[in-house]
Amino acid sequence: MTSALQWVQAVQGITPAADVYCQTRDSAQARVEKFGIELQKVGWDQDRSALLAAITGELTGNCFDHNIGMWHDISGCWFEYTQEGTGLLVIVADRGQGVLESLKRVQPDLESHEKALALAFSRQLSGRAPEKRGNGLKFVLKSFNILPKVSFLFRSGDAALSVEGKVDVGSIEKYITEGEEIRGTYAEIHFLKMIQ
């Protein structure tokens, strides 16, 4: 079975399995709502369930906000979550244009995927300017300051941002490295332990 990472690494996209594939924004929203409810059923408290659903909602929302009409081949997003003991793994991915191409529309001199990720996570900047957007990824990082035992990987192009726990947004570059190229974006969040 294809993993989400293999899906965004593939030169030619294939339609993901139905249980992880959200072709439309509505289907993604429905799954995020279900995700929040299921978290509470397995013992996550209401506050953290709400915050995890909000984080996931921002990530899935970005897949559509920045890629409608710009997909490499397969539209929509990959969204899966897996209980890992008392922890949780969440993956959100898309085969869209990626952060660099999106931000180049408002900052044409942007040269690398690494710089694009640094901007996306540290400044209120959006490829959809002049619409006033660009808070979602900052919200995601900010949430990790109050959700302990979190590790977060976000990849776009050949850049990867990797953080564990609290983030020093003022020095965001130190979390970003160059790696293997993907098509679109790939986000992986490990909530290492359910804390009550």
Next chain:
Amino acid sequence: MKLDVSKFGTTLLSRPAGREAFLAARAYAVPKESTEPIELDFSRVAVLTPSWADEFVTGLREEFGSGRITITEGNNLSVKMTFETLRESA
């Protein structure tokens, strides 16, 4: 007047949904011939994102004036984090 935001849904995630809620509130929920303050009460909302809140609150502020709009956040963590994020970016 107080507007119970949970009437627009309790899981409020996307920008298009926030925009639609703003348009519905402008059309039906907020009296046109009035200058009374508008309290947006989020205390019964279960999940809120900055994307939804930005479309809804910014739309209402632009339509009716920032001075008329007040926000009651309640205790939900996603609501509090959302408004904290939006305040920092304002």
